Amino acid sequence: MTDVVMPQMGESIVEGTLTKWLKKPGERVERDEPLFEISTDKVDTEIPSPAAGVLKEVLVEEGKTVAISTVVGRIEESAGNGASAPAPAAAKQAPAAPPPPPAPSAPTLAPKAAEPAAQPEPPLVAEAPSQPPAAAAQADGDSQTGALSPLVRKMAREYGIDLRQVKGTGGGGRITKQDLDAYMSAQGARTMAQAGAPAPPAPAQSSAPAPAAAPPASRPAAPAPATPMPRAEAPRARVEPMSTMRAKIAEHMILSRRTSAHVTTVHKTDMTKIAKMRERHKTEFQQRYGYSLTYLPFVIAAAVEAIRAYPIVNASIEGNNIIYHNEINIGIAVALENGLIVPVIRNADEKNVTGLQRAVVDLSTRARSRQLKPDEVQGGTFSITNFGSFGSVFATPIINQPQVAILGVGSVEKIPVVVDDAIAIRSVAYLALTFDHRLIDGAVADQYTGKVKSILENWSEEVL
Amino acid sequence: MREMRTCEFRDLGRAGYAEALAIQKDLVEQRKQGLIPDQLLIVEHPHVITLGRNGHRENLLANEEELRRAGIEFHPSDRGGDITYHGPGQIVGYPILDLREWKRDVVAYVRAIELVIIDALAEFGIQAGRLEGCTGVWVNGRKVAAIGVHISRWVTSHGFALNHTTDLKYFQYIVPCGLTKPVTSMEELGSHAGRDEVAAALARQFAKHFQFEEYTGRNACATTMETIS
Numbered sequence: 137m138t139d140v141v142m143p144q145m146g147e148s149i150v151e152g153t154l155t156k157w158l159k160k161p162g163e164r165v166e167r168d169e170p171l172f173e174i175s176t177d178k179v180d181t182e183i184p185s186p187a188a189g190v191l192k193e194v195l196v197e198e199g200k201t202v203a204i205s206t207v208v209g210r211i212e213e214s215a216g217n218g219a220s221a222p223a224p225a226a227a228k229q230a231p232a233a234p235p236p237p238p239a240p241s242a243p244t245l246a247p248k249a250a251e252p253a254a255q256p257e258p259p260l261v262a263e264a265p266s267q268p269p270a271a272a273a274q275a276d277g278d279s280q281t282g283a284l285s286p287l288v289r290k291m292a293r294e295y296g297i298d299l300r301q302v303k304g305t306g307g308g309g310r311i312t313k314q315d316l317d318a319y320m321s322a323q324g325a326r327t328m329a330q331a332g333a334p335a336p337p338a339p340a341q342s343s344a345p346a347p348a349a350a351p352p353a354s355r356p357a358a359p360a361p362a363t364p365m366p367r368a369e370a371p372r373a374r375v376e377p378m379s380t381m382r383a384k385i386a387e388h389m390i391l392s393r394r395t396s397a398h399v400t401t402v403h404k405t406d407m408t409k410i411a412k413m414r415e416r417h418k419t420e421f422q423q424r425y426g427y428s429l430t431y432l433p434f435v436i437a438a439a440v441e442a443i444r445a446y447p448i449v450n451a452s453i454e455g456n457n458i459i460y461h462n463e464i465n466i467g468i469a470v471a472l473e474n475g476l477i478v479p480v481i482r483n484a485d486e487k488n489v490t491g492l493q494r495a496v497v498d499l500s501t502r503a504r505s506r507q508l509k510p511d512e513v514q515g516g517t518f519s520i521t522n523f524g525s526f527g528s529v530f531a532t533p534i535i536n537q538p539q540v541a542i543l544g545v546g547s548v549e550k551i552p553v554v555v556d557d558a559i560a561i562r563s564v565a566y567l568a569l570t571f572d573h574r575l576i577d578g579a580v581a582d583q584y585t586g587k588v589k590s591i592l593e594n595w596s597e598e599v600l
Numbered sequence: 601m602r603e604m605r606t607c608e609f610r611d612l613g614r615a616g617y618a619e620a621l622a623i624q625k626d627l628v629e630q631r632k633q634g635l636i637p638d639q640l641l642i643v644e645h646p647h648v649i650t651l652g653r654n655g656h657r658e659n660l661l662a663n664e665e666e667l668r669r670a671g672i673e674f675h676p677s678d679r680g681g682d683i684t685y686h687g688p689g690q691i692v693g694y695p696i697l698d699l700r701e702w703k704r705d706v707v708a709y710v711r712a713i714e715l716v717i718i719d720a721l722a723e724f725g726i727q728a729g730r731l732e733g734c735t736g737v738w739v740n741g742r743k744v745a746a747i748g749v750h751i752s753r754w755v756t757s758h759g760f761a762l763n764h765t766t767d768l769k770y771f772q773y774i775v776p777c778g779l780t781k782p783v784t785s786m787e788e789l790g791s792h793a794g795r796d797e798v799a800a801a802l803a804r805q806f807a808k809h810f811q812f813e814e815y816t817g818r819n820a821c822a823t824t825m826e827t828i829s
Contacts, residue, residue, distance in 0.1 A: 145704075145705065145707070145751075146704070146705030146706050146708055147705055147707075147708070148707055148708075155654050156653070168753075170752065173653070175654055176680075176706055176707060177710055177735055178735040178747050178749060179680045179706040179707075179710060179749040179750075179751055180652070180653055180678065180679060180749070180750050181751040181752070182750075184753060379658065380658060380682075380775060506658060508661075509661075509662060510661045510773065
C-alpha cells in the first residue's frame with residue numbers, strides 16, 4: 137500500500153482543502169495521473185498519483201481541509217495482496233487521536249473490507265515522514281499559538297479548548313483542525329467513559345458531569361450515525377463554511393444592529409373584516425388567478441397608505457440628512473431553504489390588492505428558484521416580514537438597511553375579545569413595527585402603526 | 601544562480617474564452633513536455649462570466665437566459681476562485697509557467713502575481729495594494745484585478761484579469777469572487793493609459809518579479825510588445 141498524502145504546495149502552507157477526487161475507490165490509477173484536486177487561496181491544483189495501482193481507500197472526503205502530510209488515501213500497488221488490509225474505517229478522519237480503546241470498527245468507505253479491523257492501523261499522520269525537521273523539536277511547546285490558522289483559532293475559541301492540551305501534528309508541530317477534531321473526539325470518549333453508559337448512538341451524554349475541558353458536551357450532538365459506531369469517532373460538531381448568502385446575511389444583520397436604534401412597537405389588530413372578505417373571495421380568486429388570496433397584500437396596501445400619512449417611515453438617513461423617498465418600494469422578506477432574501481415591490485402605491493398579491497407570488501416564487509434580477513432586490517424603502525405564516529404571534533424584526541422601519545405581521549388567530557361589553561370571536565393579528573429611533577419618535581411610530589391598524593380594521597374596498 | 605530563464609509574451613488580442621482556453625491547454629501540454637519556455641498570454645475576452653470549479657452558482661445573480669439577452673456568455677472553468685466577469689476593456693493575463701523553475705509554492709505565486717499588477721499600476725500613478733484574506737489587487741477597498749489559477753504538475757494556467765476600461769455595470773450580474781465588495785477600473789481611478797501601454801507594463805513587471813533574464817515577444821496580432829525587451 138502506498139499512502140497518498142496532502143502535499144505541501146508552498147512554504148507557508150500548512151493545510152489544503154481536498155476539493156475533488158478524480159478517481160473513485162476501486163478505480164485504477166497510473167503513476168503521475170491526476171488523482172485528486174486541492175484548493176488553496178484561489179489556486180486549484182491537480183495532484184498526481186504517487187504510484188500506479190488501485191485506489192483502495194479514500195480517507196479524506198471532498199471538501200475537507202487537512203494538514204499537509206495527512207494521508208488522504210491509499211493505493212494498492214498490485215492486485216494480489218488485498219485481503220491483508222482491512223479497512224481502518226475508524227481512522228477515517230481522526231488523525232493522531234490518542235488511540236481510543238480499540239472498539240470493533242464498522243467498515244465505511246472501503247469498498248470491500250473483508251474482516252473488520254482485526255488490527256486497527258496506527259493513527260494516520262503520526263509518522264509524518266515528510267514533515268520538516270523542526271516538527272519534532274517543538275511538538276509540545278506551548279508558545280506555538282502564534283502559528284495557528286484562523287480556523288483553528290476560531291474553533292478553539294468556540295469550543296473553549298485549551299490549546300496547550302492539544303498535540304499538533306501539522307507541519308512544524310502546528311495544531312491543525314484535525315488535531316482539534318481528534319482532541320474533541322477523545323474528550324467525548326472520556327466523558328462517555330465517566331458516565332459509564334454503554335453508549336448507544338444518542339446524545340444521552342449531556343447528563344454526565346462533563347470535565348471542564350469538554351464544553352462541547354453542552355452543545356447539541358452532531359447527527360447520530362445510523363449504525364452503531366465506536367463512540368470515540370462520533371464528531372462532537374460539524375464545521376462547515378458559511379455560504380456566501382449566509383455570510384452576507386450575517387454581515388447585514390450585525391451592520392443593521394450597529395447602525396440603527398431598534399425599537400419595536402406592537403399593535404393588536406382586528407382582521408375580522410379582511411378575514412371575511414378573504415373567505416368570500418377565496419375560491420373565485422383562486423380560480424381567476426391561479427394562486428390564493430392571503431392576508432399579506434392587505435397589510436402591504438395598508439402599510440403603503442399609512443406611509444402617505446407618515447412619510448418619515450419611508451425615509452433613510454445619510455449623514456445628517458433625512459432622505460424622504462418619493463417612491464414607495466416595499467421589500468418583502470422571503471424565506472429560502474438556507475437563507476433569506478428581500479425582493480422589492482416597486483411603486484407599491486400604484487398597485488391594488490390583486491396586483492400586490494400577484495407581485496408577492498411572483499417575487500417569492502422567483503426568489504426561491506433564484507431567478508430574481510439584481511434590481512429586484514435593490515431600492516427598497518420599507519420592508520414587511522410575514523413571520524405569521526410560520527406561526528409566530530409576534531416578533532421583533534431587524535431593520536433592512538438603509539431603511540428606517542420594518543413591519544412584522546404575526547399570525548391571524550381567532551380569539552375571544554370584548555366588543556361593546558360582550559364577548560365576541562374575532563380574527564386578530566399582532567402588527568410589530570421595528571423603527572429606527574434615531575429618526576422616528578415613539579409617538580410617530582405608534583401613530584403610523586395605529587393608522588395601518590385602522591385601515592385594516594375598517595377595510596371596505598372589495599377585491600374582486 | 602539558476603540558469604538563464606526565458607519567457608515568451610503573446611498578445612492574442614481579442615479572443616473568445618473557449619478559444620483562449622484551448623490555446624492555454626495546448627501550451628500547458630507543450631510546457632509540461634519542455635517543448636516551449638514559460639509563456640505569458642495577454643488577451644481580451646468578449647463578455648463572459650466564468651465560474652471556478654469550487655465556485656458557488658448562487659453568486660450568479662442572473663439566469664442564463666438573462667445573460668444571453670445581455671449578450672454575455674456563461675462558462676464553467678477549472679481555475680481556482682469563484683465567479684468572475686471578463687469583457688472588453690479588461691486586460692487578462694494567462695501565465696503558463698513551470699513553477700519548479702521558480703518556486704514550488706502556489707501561495708508565493710499568487711502573491712507575486714499581485715505584486716506584478718500592483719507595480720504595473722504604480723507606473724500609471726495608481727496606488728494599489730493587497731487586502732488581507734482577499735486575493736486580488738485592491739484600491740481603497742475596491743477590487744481592480746482578480747486572480748484565479750489552475751496548476752497541474754506545477755505548470756500554471758489561468759491567471760489574472762485587470763479592469764482597464766471595463767464597463768463595471770456588467771459586474772452587477774455576479775457577486776465577484778463571492779465577495780460583496782465593489783469593483784473598480786483604471787479608468788474609474790482616473791487613468792487614461794492606453795491598453796498596449798498597460799499590457800507592456802504588466803509584461804515588464806512580470807519579467808521583473810519572476811526573474812526572467814530574457815524575454816521575447818511573439819505577437820498573434822498587431823499590437824507590439826517590443827517595448828518590454
